[in-house]
Amino acid sequence: MKAATWTGVNEVSVEEVPEPTLLNDHDVILKVAQSVTCGSDLHLLGGYIPFMRAGDVLGHEFIGEIVEAGSAVRHRKVGDRVVGAPFAACGNCWYCKQEEYSLCDNGNANPGITEGLWGQSPGGCLGYSHAMGGYAGSHAEYIRVPYADVGTFVVPEGISDTRALFASDAASTGWMGADLAGTKPGDVVAVWGAGGVGQMAARAAMLLGAEQVFVVDRVPERLQQVREHVGAEAIDYSSTDVLAELRERTGGRGPDVCIEAVGMEAHSSGAAGVYDQVKQQLRLQTDRPTALREAVMACRKGGSIFTLGVFAAMVDKFPLGALMNKGITMRGAQVHAQRYIPELLERMEQGELTTEHLATHVMPLSEAPRGYQMFKDKEDGCVRAVFTPGS
Amino acid sequence: MPLSDILARAAGLASEAGSGALKQLQHVRLPGVGQASATDDPETAARRWRAVTVLTDPEQLQAGTPEPLTRFGDRLEIRVTPAPGERGAELAARFRDRVGEDQLGELRSALREAKQRIETGEVLRNEPQPHGHRAQTPQGKVLDGMDERASKEGVL
Ligand SMILES: NC(=O)c1ccc[n+]([C@@H]2O[C@H](COP(=O)([O-])OP(=O)(O)OC[C@H]3O[C@@H](n4cnc5c(N)ncnc54)[C@H](O)[C@@H]3O)[C@@H](O)[C@H]2O)c1
Ligand SMILES: [Zn+2]
Numbered sequence: 001m002k003a004a005t006w007t008g009v010n011e012v013s014v015e016e017v018p019e020p021t022l023l024n025d026h027d028v029i030l031k032v033a034q035s036v037t038c039g040s041d042l043h044l045l046g047g048y049i050p051f052m053r054a055g056d057v058l059g060h061e062f063i064g065e066i067v068e069a070g071s072a073v074r075h076r077k078v079g080d081r082v083v084g085a086p087f088a089a090c091g092n093c094w095y096c097k098q099e100e101y102s103l104c105d106n107g108n109a110n111p112g113i114t115e116g117l118w119g120q121s122p123g124g125c126l127g128y129s130h131a132m133g134g135y136a137g138s139h140a141e142y143i144r145v146p147y148a149d150v151g152t153f154v155v156p157e158g159i160s161d162t163r164a165l166f167a168s169d170a171a172s173t174g175w176m177g178a179d180l181a182g183t184k185p186g187d188v189v190a191v192w193g194a195g196g197v198g199q200m201a202a203r204a205a206m207l208l209g210a211e212q213v214f215v216v217d218r219v220p221e222r223l224q225q226v227r228e229h230v231g232a233e234a235i236d237y238s239s240t241d242v243l244a245e246l247r248e249r250t251g252g253r254g255p256d257v258c259i260e261a262v263g264m265e266a267h268s269s270g271a272a273g274v275y276d277q278v279k280q281q282l283r284l285q286t287d288r289p290t291a292l293r294e295a296v297m298a299c300r301k302g303g304s305i306f307t308l309g310v311f312a313a314m315v316d317k318f319p320l321g322a323l324m325n326k327g328i329t330m331r332g333a334q335v336h337a338q339r340y341i342p343e344l345l346e347r348m349e350q351g352e353l354t355t356e357h358l359a360t361h362v363m364p365l366s367e368a369p370r371g372y373q374m375f376k377d378k379e380d381g382c383v384r385a386v387f388t389p390g391s
Numbered sequence: 392m393p394l395s396d397i398l399a400r401a402a403g404l405a406s407e408a409g410s411g412a413l414k415q416l417q418h419v420r421l422p423g424v425g426q427a428s429a430t431d432d433p434e435t436a437a438r439r440w441r442a443v444t445v446l447t448d449p450e451q452l453q454a455g456t457p458e459p460l461t462r463f464g465d466r467l468e469i470r471v472t473p474a475p476g477e478r479g480a481e482l483a484a485r486f487r488d489r490v491g492e493d494q495l496g497e498l499r500s501a502l503r504e505a506k507q508r509i510e511t512g513e514v515l516r517n518e519p520q521p522h523g524h525r526a527q528t529p530q531g532k533v534l535d536g537m538d539e540r541a542s543k544e545g546v547l
């Protein structure tokens with residue numbers, strides 16, 4: 001079959017690979033209808049998560065049809081149209097029982113690598129490097145999904161593929177950020193990053209009752225989407241001082257909830273930007289935490305911060321003093337998609353949550369290298385490149 | 392594997408100079424991060440109990456040694472205690488004799504498998520899987536090696 005693979009730093013190829021087979025009794029094989037680029041893939045592409053092997057199949061946000069099911073699969077059957085969760089989660093361990101699915105004890109077949117890096121191993125993510133389990137991803141005609149009863153969700157007929165697709169990751173990640181940061185009616189929420197994840201976090205905050213929602217970015221097409229499709233206020237950090245702007249617009253308090261949806265390749269200008277770039281390139285720091293630093297400084301006293309952006313290891317110049325003295329709560333997580341997908345599909349069916357605008361560029365799988373290039377460079381207003389392996 | 396080695400290997404994939412600089416920086420050890428124990432002497436480290444917490448009834452686990460730990464026969468001491476906060480049972484094991492890193496790796500991997508079999512009924516596999524053409528590169532070899540050892544390493 002055809003698949004889009006990582007073949008080197010900033011190099012994606014489309015090549016012929018063997019088809020997946022059922023490896024465990026809880027597996028299904030899915031015929032992929034749509035599979036989409038995620039900001040997390042850019043960290044892999046850029047070589048910031050150096051556990052990719054040439055030839056590894058990319059992709060972890062997908063929708064398709066079940067064509068084969070293992071003998072222990074009880075609640076899914078051949079022919080079901082399902083959206084998949086990025087993380088493999090068993091549904092039976094203590095973490096899964098707490099609905100912290102991305103922390104599943106039994107989801108990463110290579111736990112030693114991340115235990116080495118982080119002290120404990122979170123779960124495994126499809127198409128996301130050998131550190132996260134070494135699973136083949138969804139940018140392919142077929143994908144194997146482990147623990148299918150837990151990790152796949154039947155899509156109601158009324159929802160289009162392109163809308164449901166984003167329940168997989170962008171929407172469930174955004175929702176998780178707003179939810180676990182404790183967003184409640186009346187809150188002021190600021191989101192850093194207007195990619196798919198940031199936009200969905202802002203939308204979630206609004207649906208959870210936030211009174212005022214800001215999204216910070218500098219890409220004009222994305223800020224326009226924030227105004228038009230999300231209904232939040234856009235702040236262009238390239239033309240204004242974000243901290244001053246937020247203070248001015250929140251009665252001097254700062255946002256109650258700050259959601260970071262940028263990650264370890266954050267852009268910044270001036271001396272601080274150069275400092276972070278150089279340190280990252282020399283591997284003296286692995287991650288650039290520009291937006292996170294800003295969130296800590298912006299957040300109101302006693303407020304909360306949620307880190308959705310992916311970080312791999314170490315950051316430098318983190319304002320811990322501000323965090324501690326202002327009594328801020330900070331959390332982060334990889335997506336517990338299994339916890340949110342059912343509710344998101346309901347809201348999608350009712351038309352409360354729309355995602356189609358994120359799919360700015362839809363193309364056949366054979367054009368994946370061009371799709372990633374456009375996504376990375378934000379060319380032609382690209383927010384997400386969606387591949388259609390079936391066509 | 393110590394964190395500094397992982398990061399240095401990672402850095403080595405991108406920049407030799409960077410990895411040198413990083414190693415210098417990393418002589419300031421982060422205690423306990425990335426390895427079973429950072430400051431124990433090898434003998435003490437080898438004698439520590441390796442443990443997993445299994446979401447199951449402790450009494451059931453006490454009834455008999457779970458697969459695949461049985462394959463070590465009586466070379467292991469095994470201890471099962473209830474975990475606090477309704478988290479199930481703590482399953483711990485250690486070798487009676489002095490052993491090397493290879494056998495400790497086998498034990499870690501067996502403990503993880505035992506837990507998985509009890510909680511999910513099977514052991515999750517990730518091979519063979521679709522992948523594209525792979526050239527034989529030194530970096531690829533390092534990663535293949537890490538992959539192979541990944542169930543035997545870590546902090547247990
Ligand atoms: N926690 C999870 O499970 C999870 C899931 C999906 C994605 N992610 C992560 O979330 C982050 C965002 O994902 P995405 O798909 O939306 O990525 P994306 O690359 O499409 O969007 C990132 C946005 O951040 C903006 N940005 C860069 N520097 C900034 C700064 N200093 N201040 C404000 N905005 C800035 C960019 O212009 C871009 O629009 C990534 O780090 C990704 O890895 C995490
Ligand atoms: Zn993602």
Ligand SMILES: [Zn+2]
Nearest residue numbers: 090093096104
């Ligand atoms: Zn689990």
